[in-house]
Each structure stands twice: as structure tokens, then as C-alpha cells.
Amino acid sequence: MRLALGVLGTLLMAACDSGTEELAPVSSTRVVQRPYLPAPPGTVPRGTAAQFAALAPPGPQRTPELVSRGHERFMIFCSPCHGVSGRGDGRVVSRGFPAPPTYHQERIRALSPAQIVTVITEGKGLMASYADRVLPEDRWAIAHFVKELQAREGASSTGRESAVP
Numbered sequence: 001m002r003l004a005l006g007v008l009g010t011l012l013m014a015a016c017d018s019g020t021e022e023l024a025p026v027s028s029t030r031v032v033q034r035p036y037l038p039a040p041p042g043t044v045p046r047g048t049a050a051q052f053a054a055l056a057p058p059g060p061q062r063t064p065e066l067v068s069r070g071h072e073r074f075m076i077f078c079s080p081c082h083g084v085s086g087r088g089d090g091r092v093v094s095r096g097f098p099a100p101p102t103y104h105q106e107r108i109r110a111l112s113p114a115q116i117v118t119v120i121t122e123g124k125g126l127m128a129s130y131a132d133r134v135l136p137e138d139r140w141a142i143a144h145f146v147k148e149l150q151a152r153e154g155a156s157s158t159g160r161e162s163a164v165p
């Protein structure tokens with residue numbers, strides 16, 4: 001059994017090798033690994049080509065289903081800091097974490113969905129990246145939900161009292 005696993009492992013390792021370059025002759029049966037290159041800042045190291053494509057603007061079409069998925073994901077990943085209405089008054093903030101800016105200020109209202117996706121992917125300032133927790137498609141969903149929050153706030157006459165259903 002152990003031998004069988006060993007052979008299987010060797011075969012798998014051989015299968016992983018692209019076979020495009022010559023291997024240096026080595027006395028052991030181990031395949032020589034190339035060192036990993038450090039990921040440049042701002043990239044998603046574990047990203048596949050498909051993931052990068054999924055992040056390319058304009059992203060998936062905005063549909064009611066996408067926005068409602070975004071609402072659900074926002075409640076899980078963003079509302080703890082940004083608050084359910086995006087005013088920067090989430091639970092975590094009430095426990096001492098620096099308050100994020102409200103989504104309803106001019107500069108953040110001007111962010112496009114693609115720019116919000118970038119903030120989720122790369123993080124910004126004090127905010128960490130959520131790339132390892134939020135799938136690319138869900139980043140678009142959340143971004144569109146944030147735009148919806150901003151639109152609702154802008155449409156309400158008083159602003160402050162509007163509750164998000």
C-alpha cells in the first residue's frame with residue numbers, strides 16, 4: 001500500500017510538470033521545484049485566469065437577483081463594520097474598531113461598482129482584503145448592492161431615518 005502510494009505520488013508529481021523545460025539531472029527521484037515568485041502588490045496570488053476574467057469590468061449584468069445576493073453577502077461580510085445602511089456604524093465599530101467612512105458621502109458615492117470590487121479585492125487603508133472570503137461574482141453582487149444603498153439614501157428626503165428592509 002505504502003509503495004503504491006509512493007508510486008502514485010511520483011506519477012502525480014510527474015503529471016504536474018509542464019515538460020517544457022529540461023530538468024537538471026538529480027540523483028534522487030524528487031522533481032526539482034522552481035522557487036515561488038513573490039506576488040506583486042495588489043494581485044490575487046491564488047487567482048486563476050477564470051477568476052481574473054470574472055473580475056474584469058463591467059462584471060455580471062445587474063439583476064434583482066444579483067442585488068439581493070449582494071445584500072445577503074453584504075450583511076455577512078461588510079455590515080459588521082459598515083453598518084446595515086452603510087453609515088459606518090456596525091457592531092465592530094461600537095467595540096472600538098476605527099469607524100469606516102459613511103457610504104453616503106460624496107467621494108464614496110462617486111465610486112463605480114468596479115472600484116468597489118477593487119476595494120473588496122485589495123482592501124484599502126485600514127480595511128483588509130476580502131478576496132479570500134468573497135468570490136469574484138459575489139464582489140460584483142455586493143458592489144451593486146452598495147450602489148443601491150447609496151441610491152436609496154439619496155432618494156429619501158431626510159436621509160437619516162430611511163431603514164433598509
Ligand code: HEC
Pocket residue numbers: 074077078079080081082092097098099100101108111116119120124125126127128130134142143146
Ligand atoms: C473590519 C471592518 C471592515 C469590514 C468587515 C469591511 N470594511 Fe470596508 N472599510 C473599513 C474601513 C476602516 C474603511 C476605511 C479605510 C481607510 O480609509 O483607511 C473602509 C473603507 C471602505 C470603502 C471606501 C474606500 C474608499 O475609497 O475610501 C468601501 C467602498 C468599502 N470599505 C467597502 C467594503 C465592503 C464592500 C465590505 C464587505 C465585503 C467591507 N468594506 C468590509 C472597514 C471594514
